[in-house]
Amino acid sequence: MWIYEKKLQYPVKVSTCNPTLAKYLVEQYGGADGELAAALRYLNQRYTIPDKVIGLLTDIGTEEFAHLEMIATMIYKLTKDATPQQLKEAGLGEHYVQHDSALFYNNSAGVPFSATYFQAKGDPIADLYEDIAAEEKARATYQWIIDMSDDPDLNDSLRYLREREIVHSQRFREAVEILKDERDRQKFF
Amino acid sequence: MDQQREMFTPMKSYVPFRGLFDPCPPIGKKYYSTPPNLYLGFQPPNLEQFTPQEALRKGTLWKVFYDYYDNPYRRGGDSGHG
Amino acid sequence: MANTMPIEYYQQLEEIQAIDFVIDELVLYLDTHPTDQNAIQQYNHFALYSKQIKQKFEECYGPLQKGSVNNRQDYWEWSGPWPWQV
Numbered sequence: 001m002w003i004y005e006k007k008l009q010y011p012v013k014v015s016t017c018n019p020t021l022a023k024y025l026v027e028q029y030g031g032a033d034g035e036l037a038a039a040l041r042y043l044n045q046r047y048t049i050p051d052k053v054i055g056l057l058t059d060i061g062t063e064e065f066a067h068l069e070m071i072a073t074m075i076y077k078l079t080k081d082a083t084p085q086q087l088k089e090a091g092l093g094e095h096y097v098q099h100d101s102a103l104f105y106n107n108s109a110g111v112p113f114s115a116t117y118f119q120a121k122g123d124p125i126a127d128l129y130e131d132i133a134a135e136e137k138a139r140a141t142y143q144w145i146i147d148m149s150d151d152p153d154l155n156d157s158l159r160y161l162r163e164r165e166i167v168h169s170q171r172f173r174e175a176v177e178i179l180k181d182e183r184d185r186q187k188f189f
Numbered sequence: 190m191d192q193q194r195e196m197f198t199p200m201k202s203y204v205p206f207r208g209l210f211d212p213c214p215p216i217g218k219k220y221y222s223t224p225p226n227l228y229l230g231f232q233p234p235n236l237e238q239f240t241p242q243e244a245l246r247k248g249t250l251w252k253v254f255y256d257y258y259d260n261p262y263r264r265g266g267d268s269g270h271g
Numbered sequence: 272m273a274n275t276m277p278i279e280y281y282q283q284l285e286e287i288q289a290i291d292f293v294i295d296e297l298v299l300y301l302d303t304h305p306t307d308q309n310a311i312q313q314y315n316h317f318a319l320y321s322k323q324i325k326q327k328f329e330e331c332y333g334p335l336q337k338g339s340v341n342n343r344q345d346y347w348e349w350s351g352p353w354p355w356q357v
Contacts, residue, residue, distance in 0.1 A: 006335045008354045009292065010245065011285055056302035063295060073355035143222060147260040162258055163248025167299065170226035170254065174303035177231050232300070234307050241289040241317075250296035 002062070009066040010160050013153035014077045019090035021154060022078040023108055024145050028161075029071050030105030030113040033137040039064035041118035041134060045127045048120070053128070053175040060168050067161055074154060075103055128176050135169035199223045200261055220261040225254050276332075276357050283328050284357075287335075290321045 014021075028034040042061035046054050079087070079101045087096045094110060105113035118134070121127055142162035146155050202218040237252045244250045297314040304310060329339050333348025341348050 003336055006354060007284060007288065009288065011288060056299065059298050059302055069354065076355045139224065143258055146258060147262065159258055160248040163254070163256065166224045166226050166256060167249050167254055167296070170229065170232065171299050171303055173226065174231050178303060232304070234304065235309060241293045244296065245289040245292040250293055
């Protein structure tokens with residue numbers, strides 16, 4: 001089971017009222033390389049992978065939910081006080097017509113979330129390589145959002161999330177080495 | 190030897206091929222990031238750490254993984270990475 | 272429930288976030304380095320310290336988790352402001 005803790009993993013701050021940024025951020029909420037897809041991908045892979053790496057998938061998958069809450073917090077803060085007119089000017093008119101300012105699991109172009117965003121091949125190496133790729137793609141997405149954003153406080157939180165992708169990628173790479181099971185042994189070919 | 194070696198940066202770049210009939214002025218360099226996890230291999234024990242407060246702010250406990258990112262196109266050119 | 276939280280709330284919260292972040296990082300490291308005794312020792316140190324500062328925080332601002340003691344008899348403190356609101 002999971003236990004909710006009533007705090008964010010990182011103190012998220014947003015300093016400028018710019019709802020357009022919410023439109024970009026939703027890519028990491030309900031997009032292909034977003035935090036929801038990451039959490040569901042890793043937690044789902046746990047059932048068919050050697051015991052040695054189940055703990056890592058559990059812990060990283062759980063952390064992704066904390067990141068999902070951080071992204072939700074940014075979107076919430078950027079849209080909670082926006083009028084329909086401001087949302088329209090931010091390119092969120094279509095979103096408003098469907099959802100008011102409710103969050104929804106879609107990507108920055110409004111495409112709804114899909115389970116096809118991740119795979120479960122059942123092959124430990126194939127699955128871990130997908131995880132490494134997912135972390136690098138999420139890192140790249142954070143870079144592109146930072147490039148689009150002029151909000152220093154928001155960028156600070158986005159840099160934190162980008163850095164987490166780097167550490168997660170490192171751990172998945174180590175998991176592959178563990179599964180090769182040759183790290184401390186003499187290799188003979 | 191040392192003076193011939195360029196200073197290391199994890200922010201790499203390349204110049205896209207320019208066709209004779211390309212409609213837009215060239216962007217110059219295209220940048221891509223190569224973060225520290227690509228270079229370290231399996232993390233050795235007892236690497237240098239940040240304090241807890243610094244670690245939270247930087248997003249990593251170990252200094253070796255820290256990689257500050259900023260828009261490389263904003264400063265209009267060569268340095269790319271800060 | 273007040274509409275804004277005092278500055279001490281943010282300061283105490285950030286200390287918890289920093290300590291818990293170190294724990295998060297050590298856990299991921301230990302997942303791939305399960306025999307690093309220095310890291311285990313460090314993990315145990317911060318796990319204990321985290322419990323202490325959370326108890327102090329919860330006495331002022333209500334429970335962080337289901338299962339923490341609700342200090343007030345007249346008000347369900349879990350219903351105070353949420354992370355995305357503060």
